[in-house]
Amino acid sequence: MARPSVAAERREQIIDATMTTIAEHGIHGTTLDRIADAAGMSRGHVRHFVGNRDRLLLDTATAVFADESGEVGSILPGGVDDLTGALDYLFGPVFSSPDRENAVVLGLVELARVTPEIAAVLTTAYTATRVQLAGLVARARPDAATDACTTAAYGILSSALGTVFLGDFDADPSRVVRSRAAVDALLATL
Incomplete structure (x- = not known):
């Protein structure tokens, strides 16, 4: 068998x-040798x-931004199915705390400037988030214009x-409290 x-x-x-190495050494210090050391295997195995x-790095970016379906x-x-839940997450302790994942995302943002495939992954993730937020804003503020909901979604995501x-x-x-208050003030204008 x-x-x-x-x-x-x-x-x-x-x-x-790879994520650990990016967090510790930055994107430019992330070499296959360092990744292999962190993984406990040879460079050839990596x-x-x-x-x-x-x-x-492309596979890592995809893994960072993958949803439940992969x-x-x-x-x-x-x-997260309402605006309050989205805001609680985006301005809550899990998302707003500096940690390994944030360091990885910053490294990927830096890499996206010169790597179109990484830029495409980030663009897909943030566009999907912005569209989801615009829909949640529209549900929470049904009298608001579609364009105003989209603008608010940009503001929420940028602030977060x-x-x-x-x-x-x-x-x-x-x-974090002040940023959430700024978003709440923005939403109050709708």
Whole structure:
């Protein structure tokens, strides 16, 4: 009887090691040798299971932004079905705390400037989020114009992302509360 393939398990292990390496060394310090060290395997094994560094970074970006189905989708978790839930998530402790995932996303944003495939993954994820937010705003404010709901969605997403990225160096404890208040003020204009 043949032994089951470990390829999927190894790919997951390597992608996790890639995220750790990006968080620790930045995107430009993320080499196959460092990833292999973090994964506890040889560089040859890393290449065998995931290919070259560019392919691995694209697979990592896809994994970071994948929804429950494995497709790149909204950054809002499944089950968020109203505006309050979306705002609670985007300005809550899980999303707004600086952590490994935020460091990885910042690295991917930097890489997206020169790598169209990475830019496409980020664009897909943030567009899906913005569209979902616009729909949630429209449901919460049924009298608001469609264009106003879309504009509010841009404002919500920009504020949430700015708050997260500022958290890497701005320790002001009121940062998240003030950003949420700014979004609430924006929504009050609809």
